[in-house]
Amino acid sequence: MTPPHDLEHEAPTRAVSLQAAPGSSHDHLDLDDRRRLLHLMLTTRAIEERGLLLYKQGKVPGSFYDGRGQEATAVGATYALGADDPVCPLIRDMGAHVVKGTSTAGILGQYLGRAGGVSGGREGNVHFGDWHRGVIPMVSMLPDMMVVATGMAMGFRMRGERRCALSFFGDGATSRGDWHEAMNWAAVQQLPVIFVLENNQLAYSTPLTQQFRVNPVERAAGYGMPAVTVDGNDVEAVFDATREARLRALDGGGPTLIEAVTMRMHGHGAHDDAAYVSPEVLAAWQEKDPIVRQAQRLSALGVDVDAVADEVKAEVADALAEALAMPVPDPATILDGLYCESEPQIVGRGDAPWSGHGDEAWGGADA
Amino acid sequence: MTPPHDLEHEAPTRAVSLQAAPGSSHDHLDLDDRRRLLHLMLTTRAIEERGLLLYKQGKVPGSFYDGRGQEATAVGATYALGADDPVCPLIRDMGAHVVKGTSTAGILGQYLGRAGGVSGGREGNVHFGDWHRGVIPMVSMLPDMMVVATGMAMGFRMRGERRCALSFFGDGATSRGDWHEAMNWAAVQQLPVIFVLENNQLAYSTPLTQQFRVNPVERAAGYGMPAVTVDGNDVEAVFDATREARLRALDGGGPTLIEAVTMRMHGHGAHDDAAYVSPEVLAAWQEKDPIVRQAQRLSALGVDVDAVADEVKAEVADALAEALAMPVPDPATILDGLYCESEPQIVGRGDAPWSGHGDEAWGGADA
Amino acid sequence: MPELTYIEAINEALREEMRRDDRVFLMGEDIGAYGGAFKATQGLIDEFGAERVRDTPIAEAAIIGTAVGSAIVGMRPVCEMQFADFVSCGFDQIVNVAGKLHWRSGLAAPITVRLPAGGGVSGGPFHSQNPEAWFMHAPGLKVVAPSTPADAKGLLLAAIRDPNPVIFIEHKALYRRARGEVPAGDYETPLRARVVREGSDLTVIAYGAMVHTALEATQDLDASVEVVDLRCLAPLDTETVLASVRKCSKVLVVDEANEVGAAGAYVAAVIAERAFDDLDGPVRRVAAAQIPIPFAPQLEAATLPDAGRIREACLDLLEY
């Protein structure tokens, strides 16, 4: 057998250095925000842990993919978005759904393939999105949604709306042609879109060295796009970088590429034991668990983090009961909705829990 | 009407500066080489001028595309290749066919759609390649052939053959996904391939500013690939850059991106009057005609350039007579060769007229 | 009624719809000041500006994908592929992103993708393809193919207003050769088949340029030949098709695309399953040979269906 990759040593060159994690005060997050970020990450993790358990119990059909250990990236980035800023999550980004306000029961029902799940059992695992709340359902093909996000941004710009779109994608996804078409298009048209590269050191079993010679964050300059690298396990750092990128986008400064450095803490999916990752590497990253870090930060500020955890536990337990009670979908309905037969609805407004949002809505139809 | 683009002023930023044209002596080209370069460029132009005339006479079906005014790039780059180094030309690269030794009659027969044309009338205009001589027939989809060139290079590397592949493409083609997939793949696997970006200021009617914000030659660094910009109208400069890139490729140094700066001196095809280009810009570029420049250089060295021109004239006249005598293809044969029914032949060896090639053949089957 | 060419009708539809609905905008390579490779968008940038008549980089996946993105936030994009052949580069975004979105989630993707398709112009293997069958096989897409200037306008207006992704197949050979009366002002042509010529002995089914070839091939046959123009390939108007076949009992399906897996083969399969009892002869098909479309006129003519081959098949069937 080929030995497991020593991910730390093999990493392609990186010129950009990691932003430092903020200390005990924060210019843009008040204490409620910082507590809320913990709550959102805990909810995200609880949903995925419960999903995995349901999968192991044989209650989830198909495969199971999740982002446990990477919660800070999706939660932190989405937390910076306004209600009118849609987001395109991929498979590690349950936090984006959670921040936007997707119901936990809807997500668990989604795993279970129930009629009350977000996609009503039509779609599997994480291939869903509550677009009424600004979450766009992903397709599996990587990273097609970057192009869709670019298109939303184009729409905003054409109508003069002060909004932006955000798309997540992994290190592996950067190798595909659509990545380049989106980067170039967004840059040359200076569109209000934010690209969040989740560098979790792996694309399935493939280490970075077999994907690229230079870290893709360094490619941004070649498109004329600013880029920044942040600690993807520090929810506040990710928030900060995204907040800045969003202001740039809203102010007509065009797109930004944010690299969030993190680690996939388990197999690609539940079927994968990730034998190709050395235990030492995992142990080192375990020390950087984003939830533990945020909890420590808050504890030091006197926040009762156990209370937050208890809240989440109770909420997810309720949601689980709700999801398990949902009926399975009705096979007689499969043909419904192949075509849209009426005036289309469009992407709606999601939650925007950050305290820093003023009355900055773009003033659209339902603002 | 929108005014014609002022191409000089609108160009995206470029950090790389143009290499100076070499003077009256040359380290790697002897006088015969330099005369041959003129001969090859004149042949290329004569073929395309004759093709255009045949087109205007109604003898060429379909459309007509050519690279008149850009001859230095394809001729100079291909001149540096060895007999075993295949080339993927696009629509401005008739010179690549000529350098590799494709018969002029075969090319004129190709335009005319005759049985004796290179593709026997199956393919149109420049969508052909005499692969027996190492010229790979292009597909129209831009820039798919970069990926094919990368694959040939992968084959060479796997077998330890001291060869490289070269692919041309335009500024416009850099926006497509396949461009990125080829760049990244070639770089991460350090393959012996040379990419020649022909920046002729336009993609059909679209100026550079609508294609990208930063000149694509600057993207090479983000892939971990060396890049160089040369005066694409100086055949010796293009030769030099390619010679260096080829040595790097053969020595295991991986791919190189060469930007050849030039100008499309006419419409996208014969149907296009290029009203969107200002006459002043064209006039300025006319001063830099690559054939005039090489002729002047040789005249100064005492070469009888009129004699070269007369040679070419006679050769092309003979070839034209031959092509016009070719029969049209037989409709009864259309189904032949949909599938290959026997042991496949592979890409063959082309001419390699450069005097600097030693006995450097890779030692393959027919070397 | 004014007489327009097929391409003038397309231009008029785009112009009128952009005036009527400010959500509508155009995207494609060289469609702005240049007016497009075939001049379908000529003059539109002067009236609507470069934001609504957008010249794009050469990036077909992005053209389709950004269209979807703009559509789900309320725009009505109309994309042009410079040639239909290049749609292969945006194939994934069409079949996986645009086609499936509404069924998966209820979110509609009202985009129109205009494809200048078809042969007969010495375009060779990469400028002559008819890709419609690929898209029929991808659930969630509509596939529309006008044969006349009036339909080109009316179907394009219907396509743009349709809340679904529509693949709009324009036949290059018709752009300037097809000329006819086109109603002024606003109208929508329903995405249904049309009986072009009534008859009772034999049905010939076609779409796009082949409708004209079918009409020509059968005009002085000593029989009553009905010609049906499908106009919309997906969803297919099986009702009109089956009604005609049941009436005439004999049928020929003509298709300019490569024979294997062509749209016409699907139509034939539907007939063979659902109108079998009414058939008095085999379901005949005439289509292009299963090869890339050749460049040389002699080869191309031997490859594509023509009036001669259609006529011969009709005579066979009539004698059956």
Add this chain to the structure above:
Amino acid sequence: MPELTYIEAINEALREEMRRDDRVFLMGEDIGAYGGAFKATQGLIDEFGAERVRDTPIAEAAIIGTAVGSAIVGMRPVCEMQFADFVSCGFDQIVNVAGKLHWRSGLAAPITVRLPAGGGVSGGPFHSQNPEAWFMHAPGLKVVAPSTPADAKGLLLAAIRDPNPVIFIEHKALYRRARGEVPAGDYETPLRARVVREGSDLTVIAYGAMVHTALEATQDLDASVEVVDLRCLAPLDTETVLASVRKCSKVLVVDEANEVGAAGAYVAAVIAERAFDDLDGPVRRVAAAQIPIPFAPQLEAATLPDAGRIREACLDLLEY
């Protein structure tokens, strides 16, 4: 003879061919140390090394296109798409570069593209597709779809040795469920259809996983049902198909893909044109509903063809 699963047979074919022919190499995402998403290439990197069992970036167009490049200089690449669904991202390179090369120029592109396809595994809209019909409609490609372990090995060996680009459709649901005797050592299965069960009242035509469903559905019907496994969809073995239909006079074509424009619809069209005189009933078809393949087992079951629907169609036809 040893008993192997379908995926073990594939693995064995790859291993034996790589031993036999050093031009053969493998490319795909995670096919090296990981052995591929379905473990088809398990252990091969240990024997042949990372140069011949190449983990690639996520770049389907480049996987196909570099395969073509290596093939024209003498290699014999075998590519794996992680799921068949992702072939949409390499579609252009397959249909335009690989498919047309030999006809255009006489230069062959002997590549094999392995596609783990098909539903029945709760894969949902993006991990359940059957893309074969798209490739049948693209001239120059061969399309092969084994239904048994023995065929999986023999057809894969034939595909790799074939001097043409071959799209090799592997059915995911068969990988571990299909088990059977597989000849040891070297053999090639011809790219022709096979009569799996002889009969005289009714022909059922299928390929891939549907062969098993067809056999199951018809095993205790009170009639003599012939089951034909197409094995190769392009070029289609019309001879075997037509001979069976002429013998039985009634025919059902089963196809797991979306009904509109499916491979089975093309087969039905060929029959309706060329065996009409021998038909005693409509050319029936059973295929997947024209929707993306749903995730929830209840919905997926209602979408895909199953033994019940096949049986019903057979009974209808037998009574006809």
